[in-house]
Amino acid sequence: MTTMTDTSVREFKMPDVGEGLTEAEILKWYVQVGDTVTDGQVVCEVETAKAAVELPIPYDGVVRDLHFPEGTTVDVGTSIIAIDVSGGAAQAEAPAEAVQAPVAEAEAPVADAADEKKPQGRQPVLVGYGVAASSTKRRPRKGPEVPLQQAAPAVQSELNGHGPAPVEAQSRPLAKPPVRKLAKDLGVDLTQVVPSGPDGIITREDVHAAATPTQAPTPAEPAPVPVTQAPAVPAAPAASYDAARETRIPVKGVRKATAQAMVGSAFTAPHVTEFVTVDVTRTLKLVEELKQDKDFAGLRVNPLLLIAKALLVAIKRNPDVNASWDEANQEIVLKHYVNLGIAAATPRGLIVPNIKDADAKTLPQLAEALGELVATAKEGRTSPAAMQGGTVTITNVGVFGVDTGTPILPPGESAILAVGAIKLQPWVHKGKVKPRQVTTLALSFDHRLIDGELGSKVLADVAAILEQPKKLITWA
Numbered sequence: 153m154t155t156m157t158d159t160s161v162r163e164f165k166m167p168d169v170g171e172g173l174t175e176a177e178i179l180k181w182y183v184q185v186g187d188t189v190t191d192g193q194v195v196c197e198v199e200t201a202k203a204a205v206e207l208p209i210p211y212d213g214v215v216r217d218l219h220f221p222e223g224t225t226v227d228v229g230t231s232i233i234a235i236d237v238s239g240g241a242a243q244a245e246a247p248a249e250a251v252q253a254p255v256a257e258a259e260a261p262v263a264d265a266a267d268e269k270k271p272q273g274r275q276p277v278l279v280g281y282g283v284a285a286s287s288t289k290r291r292p293r294k295g296p297e298v299p300l301q302q303a304a305p306a307v308q309s310e311l312n313g314h315g316p317a318p319v320e321a322q323s324r325p326l327a328k329p330p331v332r333k334l335a336k337d338l339g340v341d342l343t344q345v346v347p348s349g350p351d352g353i354i355t356r357e358d359v360h361a362a363a364t365p366t367q368a369p370t371p372a373e374p375a376p377v378p379v380t381q382a383p384a385v386p387a388a389p390a391a392s393y394d395a396a397r398e399t400r401i402p403v404k405g406v407r408k409a410t411a412q413a414m415v416g417s418a419f420t421a422p423h424v425t426e427f428v429t430v431d432v433t434r435t436l437k438l439v440e441e442l443k444q445d446k447d448f449a450g451l452r453v454n455p456l457l458l459i460a461k462a463l464l465v466a467i468k469r470n471p472d473v474n475a476s477w478d479e480a481n482q483e484i485v486l487k488h489y490v491n492l493g494i495a496a497a498t499p500r501g502l503i504v505p506n507i508k509d510a511d512a513k514t515l516p517q518l519a520e521a522l523g524e525l526v527a528t529a530k531e532g533r534t535s536p537a538a539m540q541g542g543t544v545t546i547t548n549v550g551v552f553g554v555d556t557g558t559p560i561l562p563p564g565e566s567a568i569l570a571v572g573a574i575k576l577q578p579w580v581h582k583g584k585v586k587p588r589q590v591t592t593l594a595l596s597f598d599h600r601l602i603d604g605e606l607g608s609k610v611l612a613d614v615a616a617i618l619e620q621p622k623k624l625i626t627w628a
Contacts, residue, residue, distance in 0.1 A: 160238035162211050163231035163350050166198070174330075176200045177225045178232065187215045195233060204532045213237035219350070227330055231350045327354040338363040421477070421598040425558040426607055430615040431579055433589040435459075438621045447516050452523035456494075456548055458621065459571055459614070461518060463546060464490060464511050465627050466613035473610050474543050475566050477600050484601045493545030493562060494522065496529035504562050505534045506542035550574060556592040566602060569614065570594040591618075 166176055176198040183195045194206045195215075216234040220226055325342040327335070331354055335342050338359060345362045347354045435458050442453045467474050467490055476485045492510035496503055505528070507513070507521045528534050545568040549557045556572035572592040579588035595611040617623045 160236055161216055162213065162235045162237050164195075164209055164211070164233045164235060165231050166226045166228050167207065168228045175225050175227050178220055178222055179204060180222055181218055183215050183218075183233075185215050185217060189213060189215060189235065200536065205535065209233070209235060211235045211237050227328060227356075229328070230355075234350070325354055326352050331356055331359060335359045420563075421561055422600060423558075423561065423596050424599045424602075424604070424607060425594055425596040426604075426611050427556065427592060427594050428611050428615045429590060429592045430619050431581065431588045432574060432591050432618045435618045435621050436574070436589050442515075448519060451516060451519040452526070453519055455574060456546070456571070457515070457519050457522055458624075459548075459569075459618065460492060460494075460510070460522065460546060461515060461624060462614045462617035463544065463569055464492065464518075465617060465624060466610045467544065468511065469613055469627060470606060470610050473567055473597070473602055473606055475601050476543070476564050477566075477598060487543045489543070491541050491543045493542035493565070493568075494525055495545060495547035495559075496526065496534075498529055498532060498534075503529060503534055503539060504542060504545055505529060505538040506545070508541070544568070546571065550591065556594040558594060559596050561596060561598060565598075567595060567597040567607070567610070569611075570596070593618075 177200075179197045179199050181196050183189060183193075189195060189209050190212050191210055192208045195209045197204055197206050199205075213235040216236045219230075219232050219234070226232055325345065326347065326349075327342055332342065334340075334356060335345070335354075340359050340362050342354060342359075345354050345358050348358050349355045432455070435455060439453055439455055439458060442448050442457075471488075472486065474487045474490055476487070478485050489509050490511035491506040491508050493504040493506040496505065505525050507518070507525060510518060510521070513521060525534075525538070528538070542562055542565055545559075545562050545565055547557075547559050547568060548571045549559075550571050550573035553573050557570045559568045559570045561568050570593065572594070574589050574591045576587050577590040578585050579590055580586075581588055593611060593615060595607060595614075597607045597610075613627075617627070
């Protein structure tokens, strides 16, 4: 099928945009078939298990085909768009004669070409281009030698920028391991499936299409099946579903990743939560003063800023709280830096981006970083890198009007501070009952590495700073 015309078409594959992620959902296409694109132009937005990111195309050319519609979840490494680059000599494919070269000789230049075509001059939204070498390991398949003429499609696939392709006999269908597993689970013979993917690769949709008609006559199985097993077919939920009274929402992307992470954390780290109620009237007064300070002009100044600073000071006074548990090596890993996570509710679900090296920032610098983090999260533009490497987190549930909560630790972190709503309440102040601004703090921590004494000291220090903000100076 390889022709001179085919060699002018580049296939852009779904990259690994977040350190080992296996799939992403296409949220929106910014181009259509026939549009002209340039190197570095954003062609689509995708959502992974960590964030929504924009994908720039590394070619100049014309859009030949969009392989998947919006809303489709695509495996990393699968081609999603075809670009005709015949109009630019710099983007031209290798000549047809190169197809006859051995696969081993073609691998090196392909890797170099991929590096040269990485987008430049744009914000680095891509963590990795293509499938990371460390995440893809194939063992050699045993079988008869394949003539070069039969191997040509595999070589051409590699020259087109698809990455190394296995050389297989024509009798073995082309399909990725997840697709093969899906076919096995559905009882589909891949040799009977008509491929629709690039270079004759069988896709998930092909397997599902083949499974639909073949699964209907399953009662004709010759194997003896007791009559009592017939009702075991789970048809009841579908029959009882009333679309007028219920709505079913697929769990995917950020929500799916959050659910898995929370379940894993809750049943891995032994959680302990402690509470303290504190008078924050002086903190609120300091917030109003800082808003008028020229050093904070144009910056977002609110109670969360001073709460974050209070937690950082408490960590400085109790450094052992900033750690993680290494199960594999049975070690406690003390962190000499604080990547402060801020839980943010977004339309796609809860995310926890973090401020890198927050402990080294001045109060104005912390205010600037916090403002940028919140704005980026609300716009849905938080990068996967911004959500990795957190050490301690703050979740401000008070914005929803609740007193506090018992937060679950983000995986790999040692502590998380929940901040409740700040309310005017009667409070004993200087021997008299007066209306004061009061809030409740809750600190959840991993009891494997933080005992009750250490956790109590951290929470007490945060409360003391918020009650007497001048301690930010004396304790910092």
